[in-house]
Amino acid sequence: MDKLFEVFDTDLDAIEIGAAILGTGGGGNPYIGKLRCRLQLQQGRRIKVIPIDELRDDALVVSLGGIGAPVVGVEKIEQGEECLRAVHALEDDLGCKVDALISSEIGGANSMEPMLTAAQAGIPVVDGDGMGRAFPEMQMCTWSIYGHRSTPSAMADEKGNIVIIKNTRNEVWVETLARANVVAMGAAAGIAMAPMKGSYVKKVAIRSTITQALSLGNSVLKAQRDNTDPIAAVLAHEDGRLLMTGKIIDLERHLKGGFAVGHIFIQGFGDFSGDKGQIDIQNEFLVFHRNNQVEICVPDLIVVLDVDTGLPITTEVLRYGQRIAVLALPCDDLLRTPEALKVVGPAAFGYPEVTFTPMPSSKNKEGKR
Amino acid sequence: MYRIGIDVGGTNTDAVIMQGDKILAGVKSATTSDVMSGVVDSLKKVLAETGVKNSTVSAVMIGTTHFTNAVVERRSLSLTAAVRLCLPAAQCLPPMVDWPDDIKQAVGGHYWMADGGNEFDGREISSLNDIQLTKIADEIDALGIDTVALCSVFSPVNDSMEKEAMAIMKKRLPKANFTLSSEIGRLGILERENAAIMNASLRKLSSHTVGAFGKALKSVGLSCPYYVTQNDGTLMSAKFVQEYPVLTFASGPTNSMRGASFLTGEKNAIVIDVGGTSTDVGALVNGFPRPASTSVDVGGVRTNFRMPDVYSIALGGGTIINPEDPISIGPRSVGYRIHEDGLLFGGDILTATDVAVGLGIADIGDPEPAKKLGSERLQIIKSKIDEMIVNAAERMRVSSDRIPVLAVGGGSILIPDTVGDLPVVKPNYFAVANAVGAAIGQISGEVDRIFSLTSISREEALETARKEATKKAIAAGAKPDSIEILDQEDVPLAYLPGNATRIRLKVVGDLNG
Numbered sequence: 039m040d041k042l043f044e045v046f047d048t049d050l051d052a053i054e055i056g057a058a059i060l061g062t063g064g065g066g067n068p069y070i071g072k073l074r075c076r077l078q079l080q081q082g083r084r085i086k087v088i089p090i091d092e093l094r095d096d097a098l099v100v101s102l103g104g105i106g107a108p109v110v111g112v113e114k115i116e117q118g119e120e121c122l123r124a125v126h127a128l129e130d131d132l133g134c135k136v137d138a139l140i141s142s143e144i145g146g147a148n149s150m151e152p153m154l155t156a157a158q159a160g161i162p163v164v165d166g167d168g169m170g171r172a173f174p175e176m177q178m179c180t181w182s183i184y185g186h187r188s189t190p191s192a193m194a195d196e197k198g199n200i201v202i203i204k205n206t207r208n209e210v211w212v213e214t215l216a217r218a219n220v221v222a223m224g225a226a227a228g229i230a231m232a233p234m235k236g237s238y239v240k241k242v243a244i245r246s247t248i249t250q251a252l253s254l255g256n257s258v259l260k261a262q263r264d265n266t267d268p269i270a271a272v273l274a275h276e277d278g279r280l281l282m283t284g285k286i287i288d289l290e291r292h293l294k295g296g297f298a299v300g301h302i303f304i305q306g307f308g309d310f311s312g313d314k315g316q317i318d319i320q321n322e323f324l325v326f327h328r329n330n331q332v333e334i335c336v337p338d339l340i341v342v343l344d345v346d347t348g349l350p351i352t353t354e355v356l357r358y359g360q361r362i363a364v365l366a367l368p369c370d371d372l373l374r375t376p377e378a379l380k381v382v383g384p385a386a387f388g389y390p391e392v393t394f395t396p397m398p399s400s401k402n403k404e405g406k407r
Numbered sequence: 408m409y410r411i412g413i414d415v416g417g418t419n420t421d422a423v424i425m426q427g428d429k430i431l432a433g434v435k436s437a438t439t440s441d442v443m444s445g446v447v448d449s450l451k452k453v454l455a456e457t458g459v460k461n462s463t464v465s466a467v468m469i470g471t472t473h474f475t476n477a478v479v480e481r482r483s484l485s486l487t488a489a490v491r492l493c494l495p496a497a498q499c500l501p502p503m504v505d506w507p508d509d510i511k512q513a514v515g516g517h518y519w520m521a522d523g524g525n526e527f528d529g530r531e532i533s534s535l536n537d538i539q540l541t542k543i544a545d546e547i548d549a550l551g552i553d554t555v556a557l558c559s560v561f562s563p564v565n566d567s568m569e570k571e572a573m574a575i576m577k578k579r580l581p582k583a584n585f586t587l588s589s590e591i592g593r594l595g596i597l598e599r600e601n602a603a604i605m606n607a608s609l610r611k612l613s614s615h616t617v618g619a620f621g622k623a624l625k626s627v628g629l630s631c632p633y634y635v636t637q638n639d640g641t642l643m644s645a646k647f648v649q650e651y652p653v654l655t656f657a658s659g660p661t662n663s664m665r666g667a668s669f670l671t672g673e674k675n676a677i678v679i680d681v682g683g684t685s686t687d688v689g690a691l692v693n694g695f696p697r698p699a700s701t702s703v704d705v706g707g708v709r710t711n712f713r714m715p716d717v718y719s720i721a722l723g724g725g726t727i728i729n730p731e732d733p734i735s736i737g738p739r740s741v742g743y744r745i746h747e748d749g750l751l752f753g754g755d756i757l758t759a760t761d762v763a764v765g766l767g768i769a770d771i772g773d774p775e776p777a778k779k780l781g782s783e784r785l786q787i788i789k790s791k792i793d794e795m796i797v798n799a800a801e802r803m804r805v806s807s808d809r810i811p812v813l814a815v816g817g818g819s820i821l822i823p824d825t826v827g828d829l830p831v832v833k834p835n836y837f838a839v840a841n842a843v844g845a846a847i848g849q850i851s852g853e854v855d856r857i858f859s860l861t862s863i864s865r866e867e868a869l870e871t872a873r874k875e876a877t878k879k880a881i882a883a884g885a886k887p888d889s890i891e892i893l894d895q896e897d898v899p900l901a902y903l904p905g906n907a908t909r910i911r912l913k914v915v916g917d918l919n920g
Contacts, residue, residue: 070597074499109857109909110527112595114560118499196496197532224496224526291897346802361802 041092042162045085045153045248050075052255055349057149059254059272060247062339063353064322065146065172066108070115075150078157085153088138088162090245097137097236100128101168101181101188102155103148105216106226108354111147114226117196121155121228127192127200128230140164140239142179142231144247145172145322146352151228153248163248170244170370171339173382174297174321176216177209180242180372181232183381188212191231195223244370258348268348269363272341277399278367281326281334282310283345286360291353297321302356304364315364317342319353324387326364334366335389337373337382338397341365368399408465411629412846413449414662414839415442415471418683418742419817421842422449424457424464430670432456433839435817442473442616446623454627461628466918470636470662470845473616474609474652478510478706484608485554486515488547490540490576491600492523492559492568496532502558502600507707514608517550519543523568524560527857527907532560535571544579553583556607558600562589564856584610591651593855594909598702598711605708606653613652617645634848634918639713639893640665640695641851641915644884656705657714662844664689664696664715667813669847670834676811677800677829680840681818684723684740688799689715691813695893697803720799722792724818725749726759730780734788736795750776759821762788769820797827804829815840851893852880853913860906869895872912885916 045053054072057065075085093099102121104111129136139159141152144167156163168179182188189212190204201219206212212231220227257275261268273280284304291300297320306313316327323340326333334340342351345361373382374396384392409431414421415438423433434452439445446469454461477483489502502518503511521539524532547555555576559568566589573585586607592599617635624633634642637654640661648655663680667673674694680687690697696715703714721738725745729735741748741756748754750761751772757780763769765777765785777785800812812829814822815837824831836843854876858868877890895912 070500073505077500077504107527107907109594112597114493114524114526114532115497115596116499117495117497198495224528224530224532 042086042088045075045087045252047076047079049252052253052259053149053248053251054255055258056251056253056255057144057146058350058352059341059343060170060251060339061145061172061350061352062322062341063319063351064174065143065148066111067352068147068150070112071147071150071154074118074154075157078154083157085157086162087165087248089165090240090243093138093164093236093239095235095237095240098134099138099140099164099234099236099239100125100136100230101142101179101232101234102139102152102228102230103142104151104226105176105220105229108147110225114224116226119158120194120196121151121230122158123194123198123200124192124228124230125155125159127194127202128190128233131190131192131202131204132233136161136233137236138162138164140243141167141247142176143167143169143172144244144251145169149248149251164239164243165248166239166243166245167247168243170247170373171337172322176213176231178382179232180244180378181234181238182209183378184242186232186234186238186242188231190233191216191229193219193223193227193229195227199223242372244372261348269343269345269365272343272348273365276367278341278365279397281364281366282306282313282315282328283308283363284310284313284315286356286362289356291319298353304362317364320387321353323353325384325389325392326366332392334397335384335392335394336387337369337378337394339367339369341367366397368397409459409463410846411450411453411464411467412842412844413446413467413469414659414841414845415446415469415473416659416841417472417476420445420449421839422453423836423839423842423846424453424459425843425846430836430843431459433836433842435839443619443623446620447626450623450627450629464629464631466631467624467629467633468636468642468845468848469620469633470658470841471655472659474613474655475657475705477609477612478605478708481510481513481706483612484510484513485611486517486550486552487554487556487604487608488550488552489518489556489558489600489604490543490572491518491520492535492557492572494520494522494524494533496524497560497596500597503604505597505709506601510706510708514604515552517547517552519546521572523572525562525565525568527561527564528859529565535568535575537575540572540575541579544576547583548580553580554607554610555580555583556586556588556600556603558588558596558603560596562587563592563594563599566590586610591653593711593911595711598709601708602653602710602712605705606651609652610650613649617649621645636662636845636848638715639851639913640844640848642848642918647883656710656712657703659841660687660689660717661696661715662841663687663815664691664844665694665847666840666842666844667691667815667834668694669843670815670836670840671811671813671832673811673813673832676813677803677826678813678815679796679800679819679822679826680816681814681821682723682816683725683742683745683818684721686720686722686796686799686818688718688720688803690803716803718799718802720795722759722795722821724758724760724821728757728759728762728788730757730784730788734791736788736791759792760818762792763820792821793823796822800826800829848918849915850880850883850885850918851913851915852876852878852883852885853911854879855909855911857907857909860908865897865908868908868910869897869912872910873914876912876914880914880916884919886919887916890914890916
C-alpha cells in the first residue's frame with residue numbers, strides 16, 4: 039500500500055467547500071468535521087487515503103458515516119469516537135479486523151467523518167464513496183443499489199450505547215431500524231455498515247471523490263484569490279452547466295415523512311432575465327424546472343451557489359432574496375444505470391412522470407473510469 | 408416630551424433631538440478617545456441649538472460601536488472561564504477551538520467541560536453533577552477569574568441546566584458575573600458559546616461604559632432613562648446592555664438603515680450610507696434591515712447573530728483618486744484629514760469630494776483646484792464612481808421592483824440622482840441618519856426553539872411562540888398594544904419523525920412612555 043497519499047491541514051478548507059458543493063444542498067455542514075480533522079492532525083494523527091485500485095481484492099472495507107439531523111449535528115456535537123466505536127463493534131461482530139474505511143456519501147458532513155475515524159483507527163480511508171454526492175437515505179449507496187447488504191451494521195452514540203442491526207429482511211428495513219434507533223440516540227450517531235471485499239468496492243464505489251472534493255474546493259479558493267469567477271471555476275472543474283443566475287423570490291418548506299420538503303422559486307437575472315426557475319427539495323435539491331418544464335433532475339447534481347463568492351448554500355440557510363447561481367453537474371455513470379435509477383432516479387423521489395435525461399458529460403466518457 | 412438619539416461612530420458622535428415624529432435638530436461632534444466627552448459635547452450642542460429643557464427629555468437612545476471595537480482591537484476584555492455542560496457529548500471540539508490566538512489569549516483561553524446538557528427532545532444527556540461543578544468553581548476562583556460563560560447543549564430548547572449550574576457555582580463564586588448562552592444565542596453550540604464567551608469578557612467594560620454614559624447624561628442635567636440599540640434595531644435598557652453588551656454588535660449599519668427609512672417614510676429600499684472612508688449598502692424589507700443568512704465573524708470569531716446583510720466598498724468622501732490614466736479610485740482614503748489634505752480645503756490630494764465639488768454637484772470648500780483637471784476628466788472619474796455605487800446597489804437589490812435608493816451619511820453627495828434605474832431619495836438630516844435610527848429604536852422579544860408537532864398543530868406552535876415572544880417584549884418595556892410580529896420562520900427538521908420543527912419568531916413594539 040505505498041501509493042497512499044495524505045490529507046494535510048492545508049487541504050481541509052478546500053475539502054470543506056468541495057464536499058459542501060457535492061452535497062447539493064444537503065448532507066450537513068462539513069465545518070465541524072473540518073475542525074475535528076484539524077485537531078486530530080494537530081495531535082499527531084495522520085489521515086491516509088488509499089486509491090481504490092490499490093485496495094487488495096480481499097481487503098475488508100466498511101462504509102462509514104454519521105447519521106442524524108443536521109441541526110442536531112451543530113448543537114449536540116460529537117463525543118468524538120462514535121464512529122470509531124461503531125467500527126470496533128462491527129469488527130467484534132464479524133470477528134476480524136477492518137482494513138479500510140469508505141465514506142457512505144462524500145457530499146456534506148460525511149466527507150470528514152471517515153477521514154477522522156480512519157486517523158483514529160490508524161487505517162486508511164478509501165478515495166471514493168457510495169454516492170458521489172448526498173442523498174437522504176442509506177440504501178441510496180451504490181453498494182446497496184448493486185446488491186450488497188448493509189448488514190451487519192453497528193450504530194454507536196456518544197454515551198457508549200451500541201446497536202447491531204442484522205438479519206434484516208431487506209435494505210428498507212435497515213433504514214427503518216436505523217432511523218428509529220438514531221432518534222432514540224438523540225438524533226446523532228455513528229454508523230458502520232456494509233462490510234465489503236476490496237474487489238466489490240472496486241466495482242461499485244464512486245471513484246476518487248476525496249481527490250475530487252479537494253481539487254474542486256481548491257478551484258473555488260483559487261478563483262477567489264485571483265478575483266476570477268468562482269462559478270466558472272466550478273463549472274469547468276465538474277464539466278457542469280450554468281442553469282440560471284437569479285434571486286430567490288419565494289420559498290416553501292414543510293415536513294413530509296420525516297424529510298424537509300419544499301420548493302424555491304427563482305427570478306432570473308443577467309443572461310437569464312425573464313426566466314422563472316423552480317427547485318424542488320427533499321433534504322437535497324432534487325429537480326430543477328425552467329418556466330414550468332423539468333430540465334434537470336436526480337441523480338444529476340443540482341447545486342446552488344452564492345452568486346458572488348461561489349460558496350455553496352445549503353437548504354437550511356436558503357432565504358428569500360438571496361442572489362444565487364444554479365448549476366447542474368453530471369453524476370457518475372454508476373448512478374445512471376437502470377438499477378440505480380430505480381433507487382435514486384426521479385420516480386424514487388415521487389416523480390413517476392419525470393424521465394431522467396442524463397446531462398452530457400465528457401468527464402464520464404473519458405476521464406474517471 | 409423629547410427624545411435624544413446619539414450615534415457614537417469611529418469618527419463622529421452625532422446627536423438628534425426628536426419630538427414625537429419630528430426632528431428638531433441634528434449635530435455632529437468629533438468622537439473622543441474617552442468616548443464620553445464627545446457624547447457630552449454633542450448633547451450640549453443639540454440641547455443648546457433647540458433650547459429644549461433637560462427636564463422635558465424623556466429618553467436617550469445610544470448607538471455605539473464601542474463593544475465591537477473592543478473585540479476587533481482585543482482591548483479591555485476580561486479573563487473569562489468558559490464552562491460547557493455537555494458530557495459525554497460534544498467533547499471533540501473544546502470551547503474557543505476556532506478562535507484566532509490573539510483573542511483567545513486576551514480572554515485567557517480557560518475552559519471546562521462538565522456533565523449536563525439536553526437532547527433535542529428535552530431528555531437529559533446526563534444530570535448535572537454538583538461536586539464536579541463545585542470543583543470547577545474552585546479552580547476558576549484559584550485562577551482569580553470572576554467572569555463565567557455557561558453553555559449547555561440544547562439550552563435554547565431548555566435553559567434549566569444553565570440556570571442550575573450557575574446557582575451551584577455561585578455558592579463558590581458569589582461575586583462572579585455569569586453569562587448564560589441561552590439568553591443570547593440560537594441553536595448552533597459553537598457560535599452560541601462564542602457569543603456567550605465574548606459577552607462575558609465584555610461585561611466589565613460594559614459596566615464601566617454604561618456607567619459612563621449615565622454620568623455623561625447627568626453632567627448635562629439629564630435624569631431620564633437611557634437605552635442602547637442592538638443589532639436588530641431594537642433597544643436595550645441600560646441594565647440589560649450591562650449584562651448583554653454583545654448584542655450591540657453591528658448596530659451601526661442597522662441604525663443608519665432604520666434612520667433612512669424613518670426620514671423618507673420608505674419601508675422597502677436600498678440604503679447607501681457613504682462615510683469618509685467606506686460605503687455601506689444594505690436593504691430594507693418592511694422597514695427593517697434584511698439579515699445576513701450566513702454566520703458572521705466578529706473580530707475573527709464565528710457567531711450566529713442576526714446581523715444586517717451589509718455590503719461594504721472602499722469608497723467615501725475622502726477616497727483618494729489618481730486622475731491620470733489608468734484612473735484609480737481608492738481604496739485608500741484621507742479619512743478625517745480631508746480638512747487638511749483635500750484640494751478643496753487647500754491640501755494637495757484629489758479626493759472623491761473634490762470631484763463632486765469640481766463638477767458643481769456640491770458646494771463645499773474651493774472648487775477651483777479640482778476644476779483645473781477639466782470637466783471632461785472629472786466627468787469620467789465621476790462616472791466610474793457612479794458605476795461602483797450602481798454595482799453595490801444591484802448586489803443588494805431583492806427584486807426588479809423600482810424601489811428607491813436612500814442616500815445617507817456625510818459623503819452621500821457622491822450618490823447620483825439615479826442609481827441604475829432606481830430613483831434616489833436624499834432626506835433632510837441625511838448626515839445624522841444613524842442618530843435618528845437610534846432615537847426611533849423599538850423593543851423586541853424573540854423565541855427560537857424546536858417544537859414537536861405530534862400533539863399540537865403548526866398553527867398552535869406558532870401561537871405559543873408568539874405569546875412567549877410578546878411576554879418577553881412586554882417584560883423588556885414594550886407597549887402591549889403596539890406589539891407586532893417582525894419575523895417568523897419555521898424550519899422542519901429533516902430526519903426527525905415526530906414532526907419536529909424549529910420556530911424562530913420575533914415581535915417588536917414601541918417603547919413604553
